[in-house]
Amino acid sequence: MKTNILSTVEYIRSQLPPELQQPRVGIVCGSGLSGLAGIIQNIHTIPYANIPGFGTSTVPGHRSELAFGLLGKNGVPVVAMLGRFHFYEGHPLSTVVYPIRVMARLGITEILITNAAGSLNPDIPTGTIVVVHDHIAFPGMAGTNPLMGPQTSPEHPRFLALSDAYSPSLRRLLFLAAHQLSLSKSALAEGTYAWVSGPNYETPAEGILLRSIGVDVVGMSTVPEVLVAREEGLKVMVLSLVTNLVVIPPSYKSIREEVEAELAGQSFVTPEEQVVSHDEVLAVGKEKAEVIKSLVQRVVELLS
Numbered sequence: 001m002k003t004n005i006l007s008t009v010e011y012i013r014s015q016l017p018p019e020l021q022q023p024r025v026g027i028v029c030g031s032g033l034s035g036l037a038g039i040i041q042n043i044h045t046i047p048y049a050n051i052p053g054f055g056t057s058t059v060p061g062h063r064s065e066l067a068f069g070l071l072g073k074n075g076v077p078v079v080a081m082l083g084r085f086h087f088y089e090g091h092p093l094s095t096v097v098y099p100i101r102v103m104a105r106l107g108i109t110e111i112l113i114t115n116a117a118g119s120l121n122p123d124i125p126t127g128t129i130v131v132v133h134d135h136i137a138f139p140g141m142a143g144t145n146p147l148m149g150p151q152t153s154p155e156h157p158r159f160l161a162l163s164d165a166y167s168p169s170l171r172r173l174l175f176l177a178a179h180q181l182s183l184s185k186s187a188l189a190e191g192t193y194a195w196v197s198g199p200n201y202e203t204p205a206e207g208i209l210l211r212s213i214g215v216d217v218v219g220m221s222t223v224p225e226v227l228v229a230r231e232e233g234l235k236v237m238v239l240s241l242v243t244n245l246v247v248i249p250p251s252y253k254s255i256r257e258e259v260e261a262e263l264a265g266q267s268f269v270t271p272e273e274q275v276v277s278h279d280e281v282l283a284v285g286k287e288k289a290e291v292i293k294s295l296v297q298r299v300v301e302l303l304s
């Protein structure tokens, strides 16, 4: 494992000019958020397909490249994942988190992670950017955890503490950045992210469950990356863009009563069903991508 990471790091460095070989900040671009590449200066990209140990991401709307370059007015060296690996694509969790371990070995000290998520909180509408302050890892609690297995480094704690997984200092910088960019108060919220494996969206009953235990947003990524980033000693910040609302019925209406009433008098109609679509998720991503880009850039500037 360790030698693999080192050989991956060696390959990556061989593809880069010296000034980009030691990035300071890592960035993970979620669904529709890879436009960040457009503001990286001196950009050098390496397709995942060429990088030893990397998988290939297969989700429409996600790119599959690692981008190196300088970000912000101080030209901070960064590495950005344009597209990530999801557990639901069939990759083992070790593949999902491999780029995080590689970026840590390349020398990053902070990682800024973005994703698209569904909201369960009526106060967090579509289009809101949620600054994640905690998580619930459903697969992780149930034995699907990227930290399981032998320790791969003596520096890794066996029993990782997660009380401060989402760096308070980075979250402070994020809200300072939002202030400097004059974002409206409602553009941002703070909340708890639940990781589910996907690839299906949640049923209404699952939505009720998640909401009742205090979840604000739900998604199919990020948490494995956070766990490994923390194990590697990185400071972590996560931004979730709410691209859809998880359908939570106030109460289940009886279809039987409805049909019986219709049959007793009026005409019978089959109503349209309310479903989440991946296209909807991508469309909202496009609209808010600019804001996330500016926030990420400003946080990187504030870090330097």
Ligand code: CYT
Binding pocket: 116, 117, 118, 119, 201, 202, 218, 219, 220, 243, 244, 245, 246, 276, 281
């Ligand atoms: N939406 C999303 N669940 C959702 O409803 N983007 C991920 C998971």
